[in-house]
Amino acid sequence: MRGPEIGHAAEGHSAAPVWEPMMEGAGTTSRASAVMLPGRILLPQGEECTCRFLSSGDDDLRAVIERDVAVxxxxxxxxxxxxxxxxxxxRVSSDGLRLSLQGSPNRKARLAMRLAWHRARLNGQADRRGADRVTPLDPVVEVALADGTNVSARIADLSATGAALEMAVPPPMGAPLTVGRRRAHVVRRTDAGVAIRFVLSLRPEDVTADIRL
Incomplete structure (x- = not known):
């Protein structure tokens, strides 16, 4: 399956965003960590405004903006x-708009995972996420080889920078290939196939079990 990838305007992102999430009420004794993310919101009348978004839970999103918007x-x-x-x-209140997320269950689950990652990062629990490896829930992927041949492979595990593929006929060291929609090259042979490195690294918050390359 190759549903739309959230937040990918291009093939990938080689660097983390330039912003840093902040904790609402930082410097206080509050234990509630609300991630603050910058962004924009397109209102029903067509006005697009720069604003901040706050989230303290997987399905909680608030837009900090002073606009008269109907519930x-x-x-x-x-x-x-x-x-x-x-x-x-x-809901509309003095601190902005409380939003109800829309979309398919899978899309909402991906959003929840990303919000959870940002909160973990905020609390110092995701510093090594770029090195963590996951096994996708749907590990089967199509691989396009340099000669134009398409073969099926299984993703044994995956990180932000690369993956281990199980393949019946492994390509040679250094060979370029496209895994799903992501370009990579072979860096090592393994007992079951090859290890590859992506040309453009994944964003760390995208390295979750429901990822689709």
Whole structure:
């Protein structure tokens, strides 16, 4: 399956975003960590505004903005580190708009995973995420070889920088290939196939079990 990837405007991102998430109420004794992410929101009347987004839970998203928006209105949010998020306004208060996330269950799950990653990073629990490896829930992937041949492979594990592929006929060292939609090259032979390195690294928050290359 190759559903739309959240937040990918291009093939990949080789560096982390230039912004840093912040904790709402930093410097206080509050234990609640609300991630603050910059972005933009497209309002129903067509106005696009720069704003901040706050999240303290997997399905919690608030837009900090002073605008008169009716409850039930649909908005489109462009959130740094999350991507494009469709939402409905379910409450308007002095601190902005509380949003209800829209989309398929899979899309909502991916958003929840990204929000959880940002909170873990905020709390110092995700410093090594770029080196962590996961096994995708759907490990089967199509690989395009340098000669134009397409073969099937299985992703044994995957990190932000590369993956281990199980292949019946492994390509040679240094061979270029495209795994799903991501370009890579072979860096090592393994007992079951090859280890590859991506030309453009994945964003660390995208390295989750439900990833689709």
């Amino acid at each position: 039930g209105s649909r908005v489109v949010c462009h959130v740094d580190g999350l991507g494009v998020v469709d939402a409905t306004v379910n």
